Amino acid sequence: MIVALALVLSCAGFVAxxxxxxxxxxxxxxxxxxxxxxxxxxxxxxxxxxxxFAACIVDSGxxxxxxxxxxxxxxxxxxxxxxxxxxxxxxxxAVKASPQNxxxxxxxxxxxxx
Amino acid sequence: xxxxxxxxxxxxxxxxxxxxxxxIFADFFTFRPxxxxxxxxxxxxxxGVVALPFHLMITYSGLIFYAATLMPLIVAAHYGAGQxxxxxxxxxxxxxxxxxxxxxxxxxxxxLVPLLARAEARWGKGHARSLDIGNPGDxxxxxxxxxxxxxxxxxxxxxxxxxANGELLEVKPARHSTSKTVRDVFLGLHExxxxxxxxxxxxxISGLLGTAMIGTGLVLWxxxxxxxxxxxxxxxLRGLAFVERLNVGTIVGLPVAIAxxxxxxxLIPVSFTERAAWExxxxxxxxxxxxxxxxxxxxxxxxxxxxxxAAAAFAFVPVLNALTTNRHLGVSLPQGDWVMAGFDLTMLAxxxxxxxxxxxxxxxxxAKPTTLQRKRTNPIPSRLMEPAE
Numbered sequence: 001m002i003v004a005l006a007l008v009l010s011c012a013g014f015v016a017x018x019x020x021x022x023x024x025x026x027x028x029x030x031x032x033x034x035x036x037x038x039x040x041x042x043x044x045x046x047x048x049x050x051x052x053f054a055a056c057i058v059d060s061g062x063x064x065x066x067x068x069x070x071x072x073x074x075x076x077x078x079x080x081x082x083x084x085x086x087x088x089x090x091x092x093x094a095v096k097a098s099p100q101n102x103x104x105x106x107x108x109x110x111x112x113x114x
Numbered sequence: 115x116x117x118x119x120x121x122x123x124x125x126x127x128x129x130x131x132x133x134x135x136x137x138i139f140a141d142f143f144t145f146r147p148x149x150x151x152x153x154x155x156x157x158x159x160x161x162g163v164v165a166l167p168f169h170l171m172i173t174y175s176g177l178i179f180y181a182a183t184l185m186p187l188i189v190a191a192h193y194g195a196g197q198x199x200x201x202x203x204x205x206x207x208x209x210x211x212x213x214x215x216x217x218x219x220x221x222x223x224x225x226l227v228p229l230l231a232r233a234e235a236r237w238g239k240g241h242a243r244s245l246d247i248g249n250p251g252d253x254x255x256x257x258x259x260x261x262x263x264x265x266x267x268x269x270x271x272x273x274x275x276x277x278a279n280g281e282l283l284e285v286k287p288a289r290h291s292t293s294k295t296v297r298d299v300f301l302g303l304h305e306x307x308x309x310x311x312x313x314x315x316x317x318x319i320s321g322l323l324g325t326a327m328i329g330t331g332l333v334l335w336x337x338x339x340x341x342x343x344x345x346x347x348x349x350x351l352r353g354l355a356f357v358e359r360l361n362v363g364t365i366v367g368l369p370v371a372i373a374x375x376x377x378x379x380x381l382i383p384v385s386f387t388e389r390a391a392w393e394x395x396x397x398x399x400x401x402x403x404x405x406x407x408x409x410x411x412x413x414x415x416x417x418x419x420x421x422x423x424a425a426a427a428f429a430f431v432p433v434l435n436a437l438t439t440n441r442h443l444g445v446s447l448p449q450g451d452w453v454m455a456g457f458d459l460t461m462l463a464x465x466x467x468x469x470x471x472x473x474x475x476x477x478x479x480x481a482k483p484t485t486l487q488r489k490r491t492n493p494i495p496s497r498l499m500e501p502a503e
Contacts, residue, residue: 023144024143060313063267
């Protein structure tokens with residue numbers, strides 16, 4: 001059961017880290033996060049992953065728990081990436097996104113829009 | 115069998131490429147489907163980065179397994195060259211040199227029950243992994259009881275008993291030296307025998323991610339080159355077509371061969387002496403057949419046909435299990451035998467994945483002319499499909 005908790009905490013951590021990135025933040029709010037919000041999200045993300053590590057250690061001890069944590073990180077990161085791709089919010093915005101929505105132009109575009 | 119192919123250095127090379135690729139961290143969570151080459155690159159990046167710790171571990175520890183083969187001179191300098199010398203080195207490394215010569219005087223073996231009880235008193239109930247009996251029926255008989263692997267450390271504690279009178283002679287510690295312990299931890303991590311069921315699934319998923327990463331890399335390679343070749347040099351299409359066919363035979367044909375291995379395991383009678391060897395032969399024969407099939411059919415058709423065959427091959431493994439044994443899903447599920455049921459269900463899941471693959475490929479195949487038209491009339495998407503670097 002603690003393993004499931006570790007997975008949930010790691011997923012939450014990765015969601016926060018993704019929201020600290022311009023591209024994924026825009027999937028939800030249509031604008032880039034402010035500097036302070038970005039830092040807060042990053043700190044929250046790291047805290048989530050750290051809490052996941054703690055849960056793994058509680059569950060299986062230091063040697064097996066740290067191995068377990070790496071595995072859970074992989075599973076959580078993949079789940080978050082798939083959620084961001086195929087989640088309902090993304091599909092709405094993906095239709096509206098222009099074909100030039102390239103990584104390089106994204107930042108300048110965002111700044112010129114707001 | 116996988117390690118004999120020696121594709122590990124290739125994976126290392128692959129990883130260096132991925133790490134050098136700066137955008138992977140900017141694109142950490144990003145997958146953009148239905149965008150041709152861009153999607154393959156995204157998938158390749160995600161699959162690679164997400165399981166990066168696993169890949170580094172499995173690659174490096176895989177190299178450590180072959181340390182004596184890859185760097186033979188270090189052992190040869192002290193033990194001499196050749197297989198005999200290497201065996202002497204490993205015997206000493208694993209503490210097998212202490213084996214005693216048989217005396218030649220017969221003596222019945224002591225009862226093993228008290229020895230096992232003594233080991234379990236030391237480690238806990240059910241924590242004895244194996245019994246190793248040397249010189250049985252001799253006055254110099256030895257019984258070695260080994261502890262189960264419950265941590266990533268490969269080596270475990272072992273108790274050596276006198277096989278004649280049951281006396282405890284030696285407690286072999288799990289750790290001898292720091293360098294051997296480091297090696298044993300890496301090998302233990304590689305084998306994953308210590309892992310609890312959730313961790314085993316994570317090992318399995320990480321391994322699949324690695325396989326998928328290599329698969330997407332193979333496809334990406336051809337997608338990228340086909341675009342270039344069609345524009346500039348149609349002459350280079352022949353080599354490309356060869357790789358495209360190899361891709362079909364490897365990405366789908368090899369899984370079919372693995373399914374065939376399980377079929378052989380169920381269909382070849384246990385009484386057949388060379389059963390184990392023929393299970394392996396069945397796998398390679400089927401793989402060869404599917405490589406041939408990929409070579410003879412049009413590439414797009416080969417993908418679809420092999421995907422359907424793979425779906426059927428995996429879906430029938432549980433059926434075969436039900437027909438030939440009494441530990442099928444109808445028995446294992448009600449009994450809660452998750453080792454047996456988990457295997458059968460995983461086979462069904464693989465079957466379902468290949469059905470999805472076949473259906474998606476068929477849909478794309480029937481929609482193909484319109485895609486080509488769109489590409490020709492609209493210059494923007496093709497510009498986007500240029501290599502990212």
